Amino acid sequence: MLKPLWDTLNDQKLDGNIKERPAMFLGTRGYEGLQSMIFTGIKSLIQSSKNLGKSQLQINLEEGQIALVFTLGAGNSLADWQQNQQVISFINLAVMKTLSTNFLIEIQFSNQIVSQEFKQDKMIAEVTRETSVDAEEIRIIFTPDYRFFGLKTLPYFLYYDFCQHLAMLNSDFSITLSEKDKQQNSFCYSNGLEIYLHKYDNYLSRKGNPAYFKGKIEQLEIEILISRNDQGQVMASFANSEPTYLGGAHLEGFFDGAIPAFNQFLEEQNNLAYYDREMFCDRFDVIVSVKLANPKYNGSTKQKLRNPEVYNIVKDFIHGEFLTFLRSYTMWYRG
Template sequence: MTETGNPSQPANVNEYTASHIQVLEGHEAIRKRPGMYIGTTSERGLHQMVYEVVTYAVDEHLAGHADTINVTITADGSVRIADNGRGVPVEVREPAGKSAVERELTELSFGSKRHTGYGVSGGLSGLGLCVVNVLASRLTVEVHRDGHRWTQEYEKGTPVTALTRNEATSEHGTVIAFRPDAGIFETTRFSFATLSERLQELAFLNGGLAISLTDERPERPVRHHHTDGLRAYVAHLNPYPPSLVHSPAIAFESENQDKTISVQVAMQWNTRPTGEFRSFANSTRTHEGGTHEHGFRTALTNLVNDYARRHDLISPDDEDITAEALQQGLTAVISLKLAHPVFEGATKTRLGNPEANAYVQETVREHLTDWLDHHPNEATAIIRHILNAST
């Protein structure tokens, strides 16, 4: 009910004018409806704040400018994320009169990342750092760039100091430290285990990137660095060597000529009744799948049936091996990176790009067919395992 005039008198229910319509804009909208931007204000949303900042550092790695990310849970409950990338730009542009780093931390940029230098990027498509800043009671940014160390402080998304040039330095990179707003989140206590699992996942998905996590509550350091990429990820998900149908895992990758889409795949069958399938788009877990998963499953089903019939592992009268049968004991990870991802929903749980379907199908058909043809013993063992598991 809307109250007007004297609060002791009942409101006129027939009075409904433009003054009753409240439009939330900018930072106010984020603080009033945080779930629209980070999914939830529960522990999951709390950790999403960290992932958004880490995503910017991962984008620097994908652009070829960073190979190390250090995440620290500090003793006072804040989180600090440091990378050795180029550093967020600090120059001032007119007519706004704001530095680039301040614009990145305070302005909403729906639909695309502000940095045109990123061919592939994750996070909230230009909203990430701003959303984190607005939902933090305190945030400090430290940039090593252009020969100096630059610093600025914010409270609830509003700068409380100017961007300050400090001492000279030859280092480069960005450090962002923030404390989540206790008035927004159900809990402000970060889970070491939760953060470690996601950071390890990012290290698997971005081979060559070293990510460390330190907890100062007490100190508990861990470092994730996997040069073997998705093959190491599958080995992590398949920790029981005696149950493996073949080893090592099958792994391949491909990138189109324009470098607008690339895919990495690793897969391995084991004799356990269940497997695990994980798909990602721009390092974001697509829990509900999407076009990249459909392309993978379609190509896998078709080419395995084709191989089995060409090598008389199933007779012409036998029915095709089903997609469900192929999943018996299959552990697979597919990681797609594309310049213009289309996700369904703000939390990015399902990929919708039609070109992803076609490209993944083409890549799987080419590379997995080649692997099967060059590994006949392993190929036969895989198909016999599938046939036995489905009977």
């Protein structure tokens, strides 16, 4: 069960490379490196689920130790995680293990629980046991080796922002964050993108309810939110819940599909106005989010998505959906 994951966690050559060049795996050093290790590890963990909307994540913080419990919901299976060979996810979890003083991972799958425990990067226990509970779950308890990261733990508010952001970009994904007996917060949004938008837009100039579009085409999941706002200032795009600050194929596909659809609608309404990209951005706030199996980016910072197939799919999707919406709600664009 999940042999590629176990092999990666016990790869001695990989361990040596991580210890020698941790910044190469984390993208940064020190305090920021700790943040990268923890949050990237959590994102890798939840990639075991195809549908986060039916899954749950618990994060518990206690005196430098971090406990994660990820429960896959109905319709998800760890067998898919193994079949899809999530090598990058497995490496990210190996980084978490190697740069921790203590690391315990338990995987519950097919009425069986397999666990491995490491101390100072050395395995000290491996256990397999049967269970009558028919659930699929991954549990990780670890204590980062703070000597690598400047001897500082992350403050609670960083976890809070991370969890809220993750929940907003994955509607109906349930997250619980707690810090011993001090504080606890829960995050779950049925309209996550709208919550995200309203966190950053200019609410004084917001006009009515946003238009929401969702679809899945050729294994590409698409979510788009368009909101009327006379002082548009939100133009956000995401790939697999990661911000693509420089846009890319999904955002370009949106513009080249949505703006012609809007101009076609205006022409049908005998409205002489004609919108270019600048005018559209001044009058609308937009969020474009896609999820895909193999995202490709320009450069190592992953700020611009470059999958060429994404452009055409998003373009055709939003052109048809937006035009149909405008024809059905002819006064929406006026606010």
